[in-house]
Amino acid sequence: MTRFDAPVAESSCHRIDQDGPATRLLEAREVPLGGIRGILVHRSLPQRELPMVGAWCFLDRFDDDESRMRVLPHPHTGLQxxxxxxxxxxxxxxxVGSDVAVTPGELNIMTSGYGIAHSEFSIGDLQSPLRGLQLWVALPREMAAVDPFFERHTxxxxxxxxxLSASVLVGRLGNVESDATIFTPLMGADAVLDAGAEVTIPLDASFEYAVMVISGSLDVAGHSLPSGPLLYLGIGRERLTVSSSDGARFVLLGGIPFGEELVMWWNFVGRSHDEIVAAREDWERGSDRFGLxxxxxxxxxxxxxxxxxxLTPRRRRP
Incomplete structure (x- = not known):
């Protein structure tokens, strides 16, 4: 379900540095998640060169041969x-009382609004693998203080x-639209391309896009893209042709360029240094803001x- 109650105005913070399609290949970096007993994840967003793609402001990929995710309760503000x-x-x-097991093919989307806390623990034997993605979507200013809520889409x-077959996580791809609640024009899809196939995917020319290969290799926009890096595709594309000799699974992300200044620190998304400081203080003193x-x-x-x-807003490098 798309909710555009909050209009998004352009600003110099996240303005596109090209007037049309572009390509920029960005490597992920390793980041520890969940403390000393946690796991390493590969973080593709944010980066200095590219803080966001549309309202997508965070992209982690976890790819572990052991199910070691142990992320204790922690807070969020201003995001999904x-x-x-x-x-x-x-x-x-x-x-907010949710307690669910999310399995492959199912989507969790949690809207933090003014404040929420959650935990994430892998299920099953330690020796079983755990692979997947976690992303954040920045909420527009008018929705940043909504009451928190949780959705599960099975x-x-x-x-x-x-x-090609693509599960549409959020937003619309072609004539297919997800029911997941979003607040700005946005899309995300998990696609599987057959070996030897060449397919042209319809896009929205007002969106900027990026693609990341999960497995296999993908020929796209003049790049032979292996698993791992994020390929930024710019704005102004009405279609995208992809092909693969051996088959590929990839994620396509897109959205209207997000026009608001954001300050991102730890698990908080806000508009100013003072807003982040207040959120941190509320968490540390056990305020009711985040619940239990x-x-x-x-x-x-x-x-x-x-x-x-x-803290200052993240700005895209030219």
Whole structure:
């Protein structure tokens, strides 16, 4: 379900540095998730060169041969989390009372609004693999303080054409639209391309797009793209032709360029340094703002120290 209650105005913060289609290949970096007992993830967004794609402001890929995800309760503000397991299952618990096991093919989308807390633990034997994606969507200013809520989608729509099948996580691809609630023009899809196929995918020319290969290799926009890097595709494309000799699974993300200044720090998305400071203080003092996540006793992840300089908005490098 698309909700455009909040209009998005352009600003210099996230203006596209090209007037039309472009390509920029960006490598992911390894980041520890969940503390000393957690796992390493590969983070593709945000980057200095590219803080966002549309309202997508965060993209982690977890790819572990062992199910070691143990992320204790932690807070969020100003965003939606989108969890997409590819192999293995994750137990999600949050402070609005959700307690669900999300399995491959099912979508978790949690809207933090003014404040929420949640935990994520892998399910099953330690020796079973855990692979998937977690993404954040920045909420527009008018929706950044909504009451938090959680959605689970177990029967996502599928866009199909000869040689390609794509689960539409959020937004619209072609004539197929997800029911997941979003607040700005946005799309995300998990696509499988047959070996030897060449397919042209319809796009929205007002969106900017990026693609990341999960498995196999993909020929797209003049690049032979392996699993791992994020390929930014710019704005102004009405279609995208992809092909693969051996077959590929890939994620396509897109959206209207997000026109608001954002300050992102730890698990918070806000508009100013002071807003982030207030959110951190509320979490550290156990404010009712974030609620409680059942099943963890008093365990939770403490906020890290703030930097010694004022936080400033992320801006795209030319």
């Amino acid at each position: 989390t989108v969890t997409w397991p590819i192999e293995g299952s994750i137990r999600h618990r949050d402070s 029967n996502l729509p599928v866009y199909e054409t000869d040689g 996540v059942d099943g963890h006793g008093g365990e939770r992840i403490p906020a890290p120290p703030l930097p010694t300089v004022r």
